[in-house]
Amino acid sequence: MDQSLAAWQPRPGQPLQLDPVEVPQPGPNEILVRNMAIAINPVDWLLQDSALFPWLDYPAILGSDVAGDVVAVGSIVARFKIGDRVLGQAVGATTNRPAHGAFQTFTLVLSNMASHIPPNISYVDAAVLPLGVGTAACGLFQKDHLALEHPSLTPKATGKTILIWGGSSSVGCNAIQLAVAAGYECVTTASLHNKDMVRSLGASEVFDHADQNVVDQVVQALRGKDFAGALHATGNMQHCFSAVSACDGRRFVSTTLTPPADRAAGVETNQIFATSLKDNEVSDAVYVNFLGRALAQGKIRPAPPAQIAGSGLASLQTALQSQKKGVSGKKIVVTLDN
Numbered sequence: 001m002d003q004s005l006a007a008w009q010p011r012p013g014q015p016l017q018l019d020p021v022e023v024p025q026p027g028p029n030e031i032l033v034r035n036m037a038i039a040i041n042p043v044d045w046l047l048q049d050s051a052l053f054p055w056l057d058y059p060a061i062l063g064s065d066v067a068g069d070v071v072a073v074g075s076i077v078a079r080f081k082i083g084d085r086v087l088g089q090a091v092g093a094t095t096n097r098p099a100h101g102a103f104q105t106f107t108l109v110l111s112n113m114a115s116h117i118p119p120n121i122s123y124v125d126a127a128v129l130p131l132g133v134g135t136a137a138c139g140l141f142q143k144d145h146l147a148l149e150h151p152s153l154t155p156k157a158t159g160k161t162i163l164i165w166g167g168s169s170s171v172g173c174n175a176i177q178l179a180v181a182a183g184y185e186c187v188t189t190a191s192l193h194n195k196d197m198v199r200s201l202g203a204s205e206v207f208d209h210a211d212q213n214v215v216d217q218v219v220q221a222l223r224g225k226d227f228a229g230a231l232h233a234t235g236n237m238q239h240c241f242s243a244v245s246a247c248d249g250r251r252f253v254s255t256t257l258t259p260p261a262d263r264a265a266g267v268e269t270n271q272i273f274a275t276s277l278k279d280n281e282v283s284d285a286v287y288v289n290f291l292g293r294a295l296a297q298g299k300i301r302p303a304p305p306a307q308i309a310g311s312g313l314a315s316l317q318t319a320l321q322s323q324k325k326g327v328s329g330k331k332i333v334v335t336l337d338n
């Protein structure tokens with residue numbers, strides 16, 4: 001196990017290139033995962049196309065979502081042992097360490113950014129979760145965002161309602177599930193054909209984001225509710241800010257992308273950085289104390305559903321292109337046969 005294979009990003013604007021890489025040793029709080037499935041996120045093709053993160057050196061190993069088997073554990077890791085099936089949010093694009101990237105045979109994962117995969121969940125299904133969960137968790141639970149109650153296996157109703165704009169996206173699906181598990185009612189937007197899917201994840205009301213009256217419909221749905229703020233996962237950000245500005249309650253939008261300068265007045269906002277939970281209490285609240293058990297008990301479902309783009313690291317380039325073309329209520333996944 002001295003060498004492994006990685007899909008390197010040589011420079012921005014170039015295709016992935018398969019080359020060997022040394023298998024790293026886990027640091028004290030890390031686990032080494034032999035990847036069995038890797039999922040694709042928009043940031044992966046963004047970082048392939050351009051140097052979006054100025055701190056990231058190329059050649060780089062991109063990718064955030066892994067599911068696989070633990071093959072080595074760091075000296076202070078007590079939650080995992082060799083042979084455990086795990087999912088993990090890989091943080092290489094933040095730490096600027098290729099060993100932390102997902103697009104390779106073995107990935108070093110921070111133990112507080114990993115959860116056990118229960119026997120009832122496949123590697124493919126588990127791989128759809130990490131970045132969607134992590135991003136949603138930053139927006140919902142961090143003190144500098146919506147600061148909601150943490151998720152629980154036995155949630156108590158808070159009596160409060162939140163708005164998730166873009167409920168069928170990867171971030172949106174997981175934001176709905178985590179907010180419901182934290183005791184909040186969830187109003188959301190999606191295309192009509194994804195309405196049943198987002199409802200099945202726990203959204204109480206779903207509005208068609210393509211309807212020209214969507215802002216009024218959302219405002220009407222939130223009237224009289226104890227409003228706890230919004231998470232903008234995807235879609236028209238101006239619409240989301242307009243709806244929130246017309247609501248009573250917490251006028252705050254946590255955003256996945258840069259908030260527009262000319263947004264509706266009187267609405268506070270903050271942009272999510274999806275790996276920031278690794279350094280605060282939210283990773284414990286979600287990855288350590290909640291996600292593995294919630295999956296085992298069926299309280300969180302892998303969503304959006306996986307769409308397999310191929311097998312082997314050589315399929316990652318096609319998978320990136322599929323994600324870039326756009327998905328609707330689906331997560332692109334590549335399987336590895338290690």
Ligand SMILES: NC(=O)c1ccc[n+]([C@@H]2O[C@H](COP(=O)([O-])OP(=O)(O)OC[C@H]3O[C@@H](n4cnc5c(N)ncnc54)[C@H](OP(=O)(O)O)[C@@H]3O)[C@@H](O)[C@H]2O)c1
Nearest residue numbers: 042135168169170171190191194235256272273274328329
């Ligand atoms: N800040 C961070 O750290 C961070 C982390 C992760 C993601 N992000 C960003 O967050 C966004 C969402 O990421 P994701 O992985 O969740 O995306 P995704 O799963 O690829 O999003 C797909 C969804 O976007 C919806 N959509 C596409 N075009 C739309 C439009 N014009 N209006 C409304 N909805 C539209 C579709 O909904 P329907 O099919 O139902 O219409 C589709 O289900 C991306 O911009 C991503 O780059 C940021």
